[in-house]
Every structure is written in C-alpha cells, then in structure tokens.
Amino acid sequence: MRATRDLIGQIVMRALTPRLSEAGISSIEADTNLAKLGLVDSAALLDIIVQVESEAGVEFNPVGLDLEEGLTMHALVSAFVADTDATVALASVANSRR
Numbered sequence: 001m002r003a004t005r006d007l008i009g010q011i012v013m014r015a016l017t018p019r020l021s022e023a024g025i026s027s028i029e030a031d032t033n034l035a036k037l038g039l040v041d042s043a044a045l046l047d048i049i050v051q052v053e054s055e056a057g058v059e060f061n062p063v064g065l066d067l068e069e070g071l072t073m074h075a076l077v078s079a080f081v082a083d084t085d086a087t088v089a090l091a092s093v094a095n096s097r098r
Contacts, residue, residue: 004081005077005081007056008052008056008058008077008080008081009073009077011051011052011055011056012048012052012073012076012077013073014051015044015047015048015051015052016028016034016039016040016048019038019039019040019044020039023037023038023039025037025039028073029073030072030073030074031072031073031074032072032073033070033071033072034070034071034072034073034076035067035070035071036070040071040076045071048076052080053080056080058080058081059080060079060080061079061080062079064078064079065078065079
C-alpha cells in the first residue's frame with residue numbers, strides 16, 4: 001500500500017483530534033507549530049509515529065525535521081512522505097530501464 005501525503009495527513013489529524021478538542025482548537029494550518037500550542041510533546045509524537053507507520057505502512061524519517069524550528073503539520077507529514085516519494089521515484093526509474 002502506497003501512502004499518500006493526504007492519507008498520512010488524515011492519520012496525523014485523527015491522532016491530534018483529541019488534543020485539539022482539549023485545547024479548544026477547531027483547526028490548524030500546515031505551518032502551525034504543534035509543539036508551541038501544546039498539541040505534541042515527545043510522548044504524543046511517538047504515538048503519532050507508531051499510528052502512521054502502522055496504518056499507512058511507511059516509516060518515519062526524521063532527516064530534515066528540525067524540531068528547533070518547530071514541529072508543523074507540514075514537517076511531520078513530510079517526514080513520512082519523503083521516504084514514500086523516494087521509493088516511488090526509485091521504482092519509476094527502475095521501470096523506465098526495463
């Protein structure tokens with residue numbers, strides 16, 4: 001199963017929904033700093049990683065993720081999608097050589 005950015009985003013949002021409700025936040029943008037709002041701490045991040053890996057069949061790749069800059073929805077989803085995009089690109093190259 002190839003996970004798309006949209007699918008991964010949906011899984012992350014589903015994982016964040018209880019925390020959003022608790023914080024009284026109705027929506028977030030792609031560049032919202034999730035940690036700054038108190039939506040994601042280290043334990044919540046691990047829960048999200050496990051949930052996405054389990055449901056989407058992709059691995060978390062923290063390369064390029066800069067927690068000092070803030071953990072955004074875009075950055076979090078990209079940490080999963082980058083690996084998926086690379087796999088798709090490699091498969092495309094392999095198929096074009098046949």
